[in-house]
Amino acid sequence: MEYLDHIGGPVDGLDIDAEGALALGGLSTSRLVRDFGSPLFVTLEDVLRSNVTRLRKSFEDHWPGGVDLFYAIKTNNSLAIRAILNTADVGGECFGETEYRCTLESGVPGARIIVNGSDKTAALLEKAVANGSVINIDSTQEVEILERIAR
Secondary structure (H helix, E strand, O other): OHHHHHHOOOOOOEEEOOOOOEEEOOEEHHHHHHHHOOOOOOOOHHHHHHHHHHHHHHHHHHOOOOOOOEEEHHHOOOHHHHHHHHHOOOEEEEEOHHHHHHHHHOOOOHHHEEEEOOOOOHHHHHHHHHOOOEEOOOOHHHHHHHHHHHO
16 A cells, blocks of 8 residues: 555555455454445544544644644535544534534534535525634625625
């Protein structure tokens, strides 16, 4: 796995066991499928934490002044994954009201949430302002709505 040397090691927990079969986190993938069925989605907490640590360090090594990481909940909306990321001080990036609500209700402080998207409703903007979230403005219409909210 020479190609992984530049990023500090395996990033996914995959390996080949003594019998030559695929293993995940030291467990036979055949056994996992037999025990839990297929399709099966598995996330290894230690791998997720390790990847966050390595990603943060990679940026910090080359970006003076500190780095903040933000996870787009659209990539995987599992609240278990979000809970792990909360303990790793990873903020949230959201597109739309549902993603915002999920991220906020999963325990991410409002000030650690970035709101993106070209179809932000006035209700979403009001919530984001009330919670101190960062809002990436996409239109002059959003500026007008935010002016009203700010008053």
